[in-house]
Amino acid sequence: MSENTPQTAQHDSKPPRLWLQTILFSSTFLIAAIGVPWYGLTHGFTAAGWIGFALVLGANGMSITAGYHRLWAHNAYKAHWSLRLFFALFGAAATQNSILVWASGHRRHHRHVDDVEHDPYSAKRGLWFSHIGWMLRDYPAGADDFSNARDLQRDKIVMWQHRNYLALVIIMNFAPALALGFATGNMLEHVLLAGVLRLVVSHHTTFFINSLAHYWGRRPYTDENTARDNDLLALFTYGEGYHNYHHIFQNDYRNGIRWWHYDPTKWLIKSASWLGLTWDLKKVPDFKIQRAVLTMQFKRTEQALRTRAAEAPHLKEFLEQEYQQFRQTLADWNTVSQQWMDAKRASLTAQKNALQQNLHEHKEQLQHNLAEAWEHATLRSRFKELEYALKMQRKRLQLLSAQMA
Numbered sequence: 001m002s003e004n005t006p007q008t009a010q011h012d013s014k015p016p017r018l019w020l021q022t023i024l025f026s027s028t029f030l031i032a033a034i035g036v037p038w039y040g041l042t043h044g045f046t047a048a049g050w051i052g053f054a055l056v057l058g059a060n061g062m063s064i065t066a067g068y069h070r071l072w073a074h075n076a077y078k079a080h081w082s083l084r085l086f087f088a089l090f091g092a093a094a095t096q097n098s099i100l101v102w103a104s105g106h107r108r109h110h111r112h113v114d115d116v117e118h119d120p121y122s123a124k125r126g127l128w129f130s131h132i133g134w135m136l137r138d139y140p141a142g143a144d145d146f147s148n149a150r151d152l153q154r155d156k157i158v159m160w161q162h163r164n165y166l167a168l169v170i171i172m173n174f175a176p177a178l179a180l181g182f183a184t185g186n187m188l189e190h191v192l193l194a195g196v197l198r199l200v201v202s203h204h205t206t207f208f209i210n211s212l213a214h215y216w217g218r219r220p221y222t223d224e225n226t227a228r229d230n231d232l233l234a235l236f237t238y239g240e241g242y243h244n245y246h247h248i249f250q251n252d253y254r255n256g257i258r259w260w261h262y263d264p265t266k267w268l269i270k271s272a273s274w275l276g277l278t279w280d281l282k283k284v285p286d287f288k289i290q291r292a293v294l295t296m297q298f299k300r301t302e303q304a305l306r307t308r309a310a311e312a313p314h315l316k317e318f319l320e321q322e323y324q325q326f327r328q329t330l331a332d333w334n335t336v337s338q339q340w341m342d343a344k345r346a347s348l349t350a351q352k353n354a355l356q357q358n359l360h361e362h363k364e365q366l367q368h369n370l371a372e373a374w375e376h377a378t379l380r381s382r383f384k385e386l387e388y389a390l391k392m393q394r395k396r397l398q399l400l401s402a403q404m405a
Contacts, residue, residue, distance in 0.1 A: 228243055
């Protein structure tokens with residue numbers, strides 16, 4: 001036997017199978033694939049059955065996307081305890097583990113994205129692995145490690161759900177379906193639709209983001225990882241399909257940043273803010289978004305230029321001019337940003353001093369504050385000018401790319 005044989009055997013060996021998860025995923029999928037169509041063909045489904053399915057599915061889906069993902073995993077906004085409790089309850093019904101386990105694992109995914117050793121559901125290990133395979137065996141990358149979730153361990157609702165997770169899973173998976181069944185007098189229909197089918201659909205719509213959203217779509221913001229933007233996936237995942245954007249700007253409460261992007265999770269979070277249920281909604285400045293897009297455009301245009309040797313001198317000179325302008329715009333942005341921060345610090349100091357002075361001096365301070373407000377307005381105008389400059393540069397690069405196509 002050769003010296004490499006033990007190493008090869010060790011490399012090929014697979015971690016122990018997690019039978020509880022394997023049985024859960026297999027049995028529910030089989031019932032959804034066989035039992036639900038059989039019942040539909042032999043008995044038919046009522047409108048009430050489908051409405052119940054949609055309502056419970058929506059509550060599950062939003063609890064994962066708005067709660068588990070954007071609220072707890074990324075701290076993209078803050079929420080009232082009542083909304084957090086709702087997300088904790090219906091998130092448990094989705095049967096994707098507790099908030100603490102889910103969010104800490106997801107944070108590791110972002111930190112080590114595509115790393116086959118440390119990313120719990122690395123796309124580099126294959127479509128099946130990233131979709132569901134990583135949950136069927138006891139892989140080291142999937143081991144619980146809450147060292148990156150100290151903030152969540154201070155959240156009373158998170159820890160209450162974590163301690164009582166199994167009981168909540170049982171209650172929240174059966175209670176809605178049974179309640180609908182009692183209300184309509186059609187128990188089996190609601191158990192199949194609002195119970196089993198809802199659970200399977202909820203599972204795989206979430207899993208699509210870990211798998212398909214790292215294989216299928218476009219990469220307008222970064223190519224440093226496998227995440228893609230995919231409008232079709234966004235339709236089935238409550239707006240989570242804009243995954244390339246999310247991986248570079250993970251703390252933004254939005255995934256779809258344009259008005260035409262389908263992102264009901266964003267709409268829910270924003271609407272809740274009007275009712276005082278959410279606040280501190282984090283948004284990435286438009287300039288940073290434009291900068292990411294332009295960086296990718298320069299990279300792709302330069303790559304395309306290498307295949308156009310005959311036109312290279314003229315096009316290369318134009319691209320170099322555009323790139324120098326891009327660098328100057330970034331430098332101007334950094335300068336204006338520093339001026340803005342200096343002005344804010346000076347304003348806060350002046351307000352603090354004004355509280356310690358008499359009325360006459362306070363009046364003079366108010367006049368000074370008016371001058372500072374004018375300066376701030378000037379800085380804001382400069383910010384807008386720089387954002388507009390990047391947008392115009394994007395259009396010029398798009399025209400250049402079209403000419404080279």
